[in-house]
Amino acid sequence: MGLDGTYGQRTGPEPPVSAPPFLPEARDGHPGRSRHRPAQPQGPFDLFGWLAGPRTEGVPGLFGLGHVPRRQEVAADTAAIPGRVLLARAALNLVVAWLAFRYGGPLVFDVLNWVFHLDHLRADGLTSPYVLVQALLQIAMLIVDVWIFGRMGRWPEVWRRYVTPALGRLVTQERPVAGGAAGEGAGGAAHAVDPWAEMRVGGQRTGTERLDEEARRGAVGDVDYVRIRRAWQGVLADPGRLPQFADEVGARGAAACGHPSAERDLVQRYARHDLLARQVRLGSVQDVPKNPATHRGGGFALDPSLLGTSLLAVGPAGTGKTGLLVRPVVEALCLQALANTACVVAVGAADADLGPDALYDVVIAPGDPESAYGLDLYGAAHSSDEAAARLADALLPDELALRAEGARTTVQQVVGPFLAAHDRYPGVQELRDLLLGEPEAWAALRTALSDTGRLEAHRHDLQQRERQHGRADDPGTLLADRLTLLDRPAFAGCFNPSAHELGREKPPFAMRALDHPLRVRVKLPEHSHPEAARMLARLVVGQFVQAAAGRRDRSLFAGLVVDDASAAVDSHTVRGLQRMRGANAGALLALRSLADLPEALRAPLFGAVGCRMAFPGIAPWDGRLFAEAWGTVWVQEKAVTQTPDTSGGLLRRSVRAFRGLLAGAPVQTESVTTRSVERQLWSSSDLAHALPSGHAVVSLTTVDGAQVPPLLVDLRG
Template sequence: MLVPLLVGLFIWLAYRNDNLPYAATVMRTFTPNDWWTGFGATAKDWQGVAVHTIFDGLVFFGLVWVVGALGSWGRIIGYYLARRRPPVRAALTGLAALVGLAAVLPEALHLGWSAVPVVNPILYLIALVTGGWHIAGSPIVVYAVYVLAAALVVWPCAKIGGWESLYREWRSGKAPNVPDPAAPSSPGIPRSQWPELRAAGAHRAADVLTGELAAGRMNDADCARLHRVWQASERDAGRRAAFVDALVRQGAAADAHPSGDRDLPARSAPHDLLEGQVRVGRWVAAERGSRRYHDAGLALDPELLGTSLLAVGPSGSGKTRSLVAPVVESLCLQALTGACAVVAVGSSGSQLGPDAAYDVVIRLGDPASRYDLDLYAGATDPDEAAACLAEGLVGDMEGMETRRAATVLAQLLGPYRVAYGRFPTVPVLRELLEARPETLRALLDLLPADGAQAMRRELESRLRQVGTTNDLGPVLADRLAALDRPLFAEFFGGAEESRSFSLRSVAQHPMRVRISLPEGGHEEAARLLNRLLLAQFQHITRGGAGRGNSAFLVLDDAAGAVTPGALRALQRLRTQNSGVVLALRTLAEVPETLHGPLLATVGCRMAFSGLPTWDGRAFAEAWGTERVEMTEVAHHTVFADQPMTRAIHALRKLVTGKAVTTEAVTVREVERQRWSASDLAHAVPPGHAVLSLSHLRGEQVPPMLVDLRG
């Protein structure tokens, strides 16, 4: 602002003191020579004085316009005035108008200083055009020019200060409409007063909720839940009326989660439940990051997780503490608002929150566990149950077709269900897979002769395969043996009392489920269960685009879970209102042929510090390249031809110790990797990660460094 003003004042003073070159030449160029004396701009009569005065006005207005444009005076004044209340803004612009009038019309206000060249140039122009002062000197013309000059000063101030709107509000007797910063979408009514309910006429319900909030009996989860239910009932008048009645009777507890919980026992991360976000870190102001994200907070929400997220980092890099735990906590809070369902899978030692934060806690292998896991996910169709089980048993075996394995399992599950009314337990299924022909014939005899022809045909086909070289029964039985251990004797339907939990419930209700996998010497069982749970989740969420809530599966250790079949199903989750979060210690836990498809399928990719170079290579290829400007500076020695120049160069080299050189600067566009394998392995500090994001709407954030500490 000030630099153009100082330059303008300098030019104006130079002009007033006749030190501005070519001013006289300009005036004499556009006027007759007989108006001037000699070769300068000395006026001979009143016409020359008039030209001088008019030229003063033109120079003054030109300097004002240039100073205002170069200094952005209009934008800066508007910025500061917009932050003021309307009465204060009107008062400040009124004061500016008085100052302007005092500078333009000091005689009318009986002030003793000289006026800026506004009025006199206009009067002299009128006199010059009319050929004398008989018109320009009349009181009517003089006062009209005064009014015009005053209008030129007052009108911009009135426009900027909003005098007209303030006057209309004063005439109507209303207070100025000042937007509440807490409720930009509802001027005059803060969000704490529930303007949506008041706009719909539910003033009593809004008063009840306002009182609940003021008394501290309502939290952010209640606000998000009630806001969501209100929006969901927009097209159902009956449901909305019932909801308003529940608000009047129950207040903030209306339409609560079926568990009765309205908050988690404890929180470890900052949340914004109205936006559905959880903050996990902050973007670092690094060279490779976009300036628009420098030092901005990083938050994740279901619309980002809906594209699925893959996090890779060695043990101790902070995957669980910095990412998985905050994400699970956020999804559990949103489940309390009815927005989603979550299944968190990890070892018993994983810090995924207390048991009280979940509706169902399944500790596989722990006799004290209240719940058991349904091996078949509540399926009644043998083919459906066999497909999920086959993916879990042999989905990771190279050269093994899960379709053939599913066929073998279906040939046993269907007849067994017809004979006993349920699917077999793990020991029984293993025995059937290893069975001799006479054992299967005994099962065949249990099938009714009428009404079970299809099942008899299935079992007879299985009988013909037993003992052949293509028999997959022993392979499946060998894989199933990992679950047929004494530790799991009371699980997977083996207990006397039924306490099985079906993952299918997650697709229908906003549930919070925690599944603890066995540790120690049961790593193969944990990997098998990872594959099984991922297959079940992908199967039960099919056709979920019309569900009211989304569903998420979080695998804190996804080792062994990624298979070709899982990847094919993972590509469809975006359209099924579902997502998966996969955490891996290294990409080596996934078959090498699946590295590229896995990174291409997930929308959000995260590489933690300490990543091996070969893992970094896969991320670098997935993130691709970008075009950047590269500046090259070359120094060339100057060889002089003239003796004097050579002597000067020799003297300069003797004094400085350096030869005389010239710089050649070359700027060109090149393609480089966004993050190279070496950068990912060695340039990511501890507590940081490189993260790229994709939104369900298709928006993307390029890979950038993020600080996950604190």
């Protein structure tokens, strides 16, 4: 692994800071981009306090930093008792217990005296047998009273609910937030942990001394620590890099082994993070009986072990999907990219709130003349057939998905020969002319193939394509019409150039660069070119799925975040989500409604993702899929039946008749029947109408198969 956190990217000596080849600054030897000033850690950071902070591990979805597990869980029937009723019952049992001790004790002593003649015992002092027997009897009576009336009055529950919190507020102090600014938790924890213990054992005395001095000054941030720690793990895997690592740390200290952009932190953090556990806190788990006891009252968090199974979030516009879920996850992946542990591709409309451009290394905005980067339409493939297949899938609209196989073959019959003839992929205009069967374009292609001596190898593809020209069912005509949406003046230089555009194109970003810890933002022109935006969304998502699953170096977590995935999901994406689980990659897909997807994709998409999230206000037919996926649970159902009381003789019936006359209603008896019934854990009606604003219900699955039942989460806490 290199010092930038990647494997197998170069041969020979490696510079301290490296950048992917498509970045313009990297071609000139400069590490990273020049559009933004590198961000340094915001103020002094208490590294020792952050590392020494309490953490709960092994509970998926629970924010472990600062979480203290509950010592005792309360039964559901006890938790349901109102406080007023609980206190009244406890007070009544206390009064009865005092009366039983006050008047029952002498009575019991008189009975024992009559049976055993205790008055004959000597009673001439405090240690006399008579006094000792009387004291033992009082203690026994006190224990019996407390045991009997304490159980009936639920005194332990009163102590746990009211007395313990009051005592805790009196005798404890507020714990400082771990990882806060300078002065929070500094001092006592300064010598509790050694951040560089492994490096000291490895003999890196000089570098650790400088890191210790910078950590005491608060100049080592959480991103720096995780980044240097990852680089050290790479040294352990390849000891030959030890001298380079030692020189880097000794020369640059906490800035060693930097990200290609040379940035060490974000300008401003939007959410709370724990980079040691790679978690981002999104809210709090509500203390309700439906939630598992292990999560109640704790923080809700996501990390790569959960995102690796992919997350599907469904909710109408305005429910907070972008601000409460999508942007914090994007920020977490960007921080992990700066620590050289992840790469992220965020896809959304140009006006979507996915953070400022300074948050990213590469910003691709087709249709924006100020955009510095373009998009490689074939950038995820290692062969021309793969590239043509992904492009064909993106070009076809949803209603023509049945013609996908013919479209893939058509594009492959054009792209393959063109690549062999010109040693590059065709531009948008060149590909459109070839699909339409323009005579000049085909003549130029045949001449180029003949000049390179490859005409015979591709003769069959050319003949097949020529036979399709002019036919009513020719997929080439349809694909050429779709390509016209990308062959617009607004998109000049944004995609692969044609021959007359070579040298004037923007640096193209290719999904093959997922081997680098990059932060990529794709801004879709949904307002000015909506259909082109849909095509580009399908293309980017399809390329990501293809590139993430085909990486040879899977040490970086590859995260895809799509703010509106209604146009980006197709059958290829659904199949690719399942393959990404084993490739250290995952996706966050946000949808306004499942109705935006073709009906044939809804159930397969639910089965392909491991994490599902429902926001308030979803449609009942959307909630039905969530309810079916989350299953049922056995509950106790009580049925109360009231019938007129006709029991007893003449006197009792007369008294009941008089009571009914006074009450204005006949006297009735109640019979209660309890039975176990199977109910949905969360019904579609609950999800559609009962969720409060700012909340969501989410179920989780980790990459190794651990599952968490649905959690009711307050995303505002």
